Amino acid sequence: MPFDRRRVLLSGAATLLAPACKKEEKPAVDDAPPPDQASGRKGVEVALVSAARRILPSDGNGPGAQEAGVGAYVVGLLDDPAAAQLKSILMKGGDFLHRAAKNRGAKTFADLDAAAQDQVLQDLLDGKMRPNRFSGPRFVQVLTAVCLEGYLCDPRRGGNKDKVAWTWLGYDPKGRGAVYE
Amino acid sequence: MNDPDVIVIGSGAGGAPVAARLCEAGATVLVVEKGPFYKKADFDRDEVEWVRRDKFIPHVRKDPHTRRNDEGLRAVPTADGWISCVVGGGTVHMGGYFLRAAPEDAVQATRFQTVQAATAEDWPFAYDALTRFYDQAEQELGVSGAPSGKDPAIVSHEVAGLVDAAAKTVGVSSAPTPRAILTVPRPDEDRAACAYHALCGSYGCPNDAKGAMGPTYIRRAERTGKLILWTEAMATRLVKGDKGRIEGVVVKRKGQGETTVKAKVVVLAAGAIESARLLLLSGPGLTTSTQVGKNLWFSLFTEVVGRLPRAAFAEKVPALMAGSPFLNRTVMAHGAMSDKDQAAHRLDRAGSLHFGFVHDNPIHRAERAAVDGGFVFGSKLKERLHTHFREGRHIVVEGFGEAVPHKGSYIDLDPRVKDRHGLKAARITHFHHPRDQRVAQVMRETSQKVLTEMGCTEVKTTVGLGETTSLQGGTCRMGKGPETAVVDETGQVFGTTNLYVTCGGALPSSLNVPPTLTIIANALRVAEGIAKARTRPAKP
Numbered sequence: 034m035p036f037d038r039r040r041v042l043l044s045g046a047a048t049l050l051a052p053a054c055k056k057e058e059k060p061a062v063d064d065a066p067p068p069d070q071a072s073g074r075k076g077v078e079v080a081l082v083s084a085a086r087r088i089l090p091s092d093g094n095g096p097g098a099q100e101a102g103v104g105a106y107v108v109g110l111l112d113d114p115a116a117a118q119l120k121s122i123l124m125k126g127g128d129f130l131h132r133a134a135k136n137r138g139a140k141t142f143a144d145l146d147a148a149a150q151d152q153v154l155q156d157l158l159d160g161k162m163r164p165n166r167f168s169g170p171r172f173v174q175v176l177t178a179v180c181l182e183g184y185l186c187d188p189r190r191g192g193n194k195d196k197v198a199w200t201w202l203g204y205d206p207k208g209r210g211a212v213y214e
Numbered sequence: 215m216n217d218p219d220v221i222v223i224g225s226g227a228g229g230a231p232v233a234a235r236l237c238e239a240g241a242t243v244l245v246v247e248k249g250p251f252y253k254k255a256d257f258d259r260d261e262v263e264w265v266r267r268d269k270f271i272p273h274v275r276k277d278p279h280t281r282r283n284d285e286g287l288r289a290v291p292t293a294d295g296w297i298s299c300v301v302g303g304g305t306v307h308m309g310g311y312f313l314r315a316a317p318e319d320a321v322q323a324t325r326f327q328t329v330q331a332a333t334a335e336d337w338p339f340a341y342d343a344l345t346r347f348y349d350q351a352e353q354e355l356g357v358s359g360a361p362s363g364k365d366p367a368i369v370s371h372e373v374a375g376l377v378d379a380a381a382k383t384v385g386v387s388s389a390p391t392p393r394a395i396l397t398v399p400r401p402d403e404d405r406a407a408c409a410y411h412a413l414c415g416s417y418g419c420p421n422d423a424k425g426a427m428g429p430t431y432i433r434r435a436e437r438t439g440k441l442i443l444w445t446e447a448m449a450t451r452l453v454k455g456d457k458g459r460i461e462g463v464v465v466k467r468k469g470q471g472e473t474t475v476k477a478k479v480v481v482l483a484a485g486a487i488e489s490a491r492l493l494l495l496s497g498p499g500l501t502t503s504t505q506v507g508k509n510l511w512f513s514l515f516t517e518v519v520g521r522l523p524r525a526a527f528a529e530k531v532p533a534l535m536a537g538s539p540f541l542n543r544t545v546m547a548h549g550a551m552s553d554k555d556q557a558a559h560r561l562d563r564a565g566s567l568h569f570g571f572v573h574d575n576p577i578h579r580a581e582r583a584a585v586d587g588g589f590v591f592g593s594k595l596k597e598r599l600h601t602h603f604r605e606g607r608h609i610v611v612e613g614f615g616e617a618v619p620h621k622g623s624y625i626d627l628d629p630r631v632k633d634r635h636g637l638k639a640a641r642i643t644h645f646h647h648p649r650d651q652r653v654a655q656v657m658r659e660t661s662q663k664v665l666t667e668m669g670c671t672e673v674k675t676t677v678g679l680g681e682t683t684s685l686q687g688g689t690c691r692m693g694k695g696p697e698t699a700v701v702d703e704t705g706q707v708f709g710t711t712n713l714y715v716t717c718g719g720a721l722p723s724s725l726n727v728p729p730t731l732t733i734i735a736n737a738l739r740v741a742e743g744i745a746k747a748r749t750r751p752a753k754p
């Protein structure tokens with residue numbers, strides 16, 4: 034909704050970015066796991082934490098997800114009733130990442146190298162991998178949105194550890210003075 | 215509790231002023247408010263909590279609206295159309311752009327005689343009749359920079375000088391936006407002056423500098439000792455009596471089940487969508503009007519952004535990167551156009567443009583950086599974040615234009631979707647009239663011209679033709695008679711003797727400015743009428 038400073042990536046507007054997801058096309062990857070092979074919570078968590086580090090990498094240009102504690106923030110959302118509407122896509126997406134890693138011979142998503150992790154995320158975004166149970170681009174966008182939350186939130190929510198991201202970007206919640214200097 | 219004299223449903227812009235005036239006139243007033251009461255001590259800057267998890271509005275699974283673009287389509291559940299469900303309604307987290315309507319806004323039907331398929335309606339009273347109430351509202355709320363002129367305007371950022379100069383070159387007006395924000399403290403009211411934290415829209419004010427209804431009209435009502443305020447209480451039905459009388463209101467209170475409260479007067483101020491819904495939920499025969507829920511408008515909206523790169527402006531505007539004060543400019547106020555532009559676009563007016571810095575919410579800004587120019591993640595995203603926050607300022611131009619009411623936009627009850635109480639949800643059917651395209655074009659192009667003239671780079675339209683569903687009205691509009699309107703000149707629902715509507719639903723058009731000051735002024739006008747009529751000595 035315009036005139037609204039709420040959300041970009043978590044709102045419907047983000048679907049504009051998802052041209053790759055056409056219903057009639059066949060999924061390129063059949064991701065529905067047999068019940069006994071679902072990743073389990075641990076695999077999902079590891080995948081989300083590692084993916085967060087690819088969304089906001091520690092690349093020498095300001096703090097990354099790792100320094101800001103973004104992974105723990107994202108995993109925390111899975112049990113946050115206020116974020117209940119995000120849980121399903123995060124769980125499904127995390128599960129997908131875990132199994133994508135297994136298909137590539139790694140134990141967990143974290144065991145893939147950075148380039149391979151990036152490739153999975155990019156393929157989901159571009160619609161080269163088309164999961165059955167959720168929209169790939171939507172998952173990457175939601176994950177990015179919650180990573181940015183964990184990066185730039187009030188530190189009392191668990192992310193933005195020691196205000197590292199606020200400090201790097203010059204944000205001051207009080208808004209006064211030459212805050213962007 | 216004894217029966218109150220008056221029940222007011224909704225404590226927002228349309229409800230709270232009525233409660234204050236009628237309490238001050240000696241009536242006992244019960245305000246029934248669906249949401250909780252947050253006070254200034256509750257308000258902090260936690261973006262996740264307040265802004266990203268919908269704390270101000272109900273969850274779509276519990277209290278859905280549904281929405282579709284045209285009849286014949288199936289409407290899907292949405293949170294669109296909720297303004298805010300708290301004491302004070304939408305005034306708690308509004309930005310507080312408080313401009314008066316222009317005289318032309320009062321005569322939309324007269325102006326739109328040749329606009330095909332428009333269902334416009336003139337105000338049933340002269341524009342000037344509202345002047346006195348605009349004065350009262352501006353003074354009582356403390357609208358800074360207002361025409362009634364008590365409190366000076368919000369202090370402007372250096373960049374405002376660029377806007378003024380560019381607007382002059384382009385040939386449109388530019389002036390500080392009057393804001394429902396105190397610039398002079400009011401210790402007697404326990405309200406501080408603005409601290410320029412630049413986070414007004416989307417948050418409650420921790421200083422009560424903002425003229426939200428809680429610290430202003432609700433407080434005035436409380437001080438009389440005549441107010442009873444029920445929070446987390448939802449009116450679910452109006453109870454019809456004989457001869458057009460409304461006997462009372464059925465209310466669901468949290469944890470307490472349903473009660474029926476009787477009163478001499480009932481004032482409906484639940485916002486345009488929910489007021490129409492409540493009238494429809496109350497069953498047929500309540501009013502002689504055929505127009506309940508019809509003629510829905512949302513304020514016509516455009517959004518254009520541009521960027522002032524730090525490197526290019528470091529010398530010219532030394533304070534470019536300073537977070538405060540506000541940019542706060544209204545350009546092309548009331549949509550005033552030159553004769554040439556009027557002829558070229560076949561329009562008499564276009565819409566007002568508010569120039570501000572992009573809202574300071576850091577997560578929201580970071581999302582924009584991720585999306586604008588094509589979605590990215592990884593190191594590219596971090597580069598963009600750094601550029602976005604550190605290497606310049608983003609200006610956003612929000613356009614508020616006049617939407618044409620027409621038969622295709624309305625509220626009714628959704629036949630399939632219900633809320634948590636089993637009550638049918640309001641179904642929004644809305645699309646734009648063709649004239650809206652031309653209005654939006656002028657707003658977009660003028661925004662782009664001024665931004666470009668200022669020296670902005672990356673000027674782009676982010677909303678070409680949209681609507682802000684939190685600026686809503688028309689569904690219970692005032693007008694001549696029951697065939698074209700729902701309430702009469704006094705605000706009373708046609709065919710009833712004691713039911714009034716005072717929220718945005720009563721306004722026939724979206725004006726060329728955000729409407730809330732006009733909602734409040736009209737509510738004060740109606741309240742004065744009720745007070746006079748009801749306290750008149752009985753005929754011998």
Ligand SMILES: Cc1cc2nc3c(=O)[nH]c(=O)nc-3n(C[C@H](O)[C@H](O)[C@H](O)COP(=O)(O)OP(=O)(O)OC[C@H]3O[C@@H](n4cnc5c(N)ncnc54)[C@H](O)[C@@H]3O)c2cc1C
Nearest residue numbers: 224226227228248299303304309310311449717718728730
């Ligand atoms: C983020 C944001 C920014 C805004 N900025 C501006 C601005 O800068 N300038 C401007 O002019 N306007 C602005 N607005 C719009 C402004 O808030 C509305 O125009 C105004 O509040 C509408 O007044 P109202 O009385 O019609 O409805 P509201 O103020 O929303 O009041 C309706 C009240 O009724 C209650 N209610 C609904 N149904 C029931 C029921 N069945 N029983 C009991 N209670 C019920 C609701 O909980 C609510 O509190 C903004 C809105 C938002 C959301």
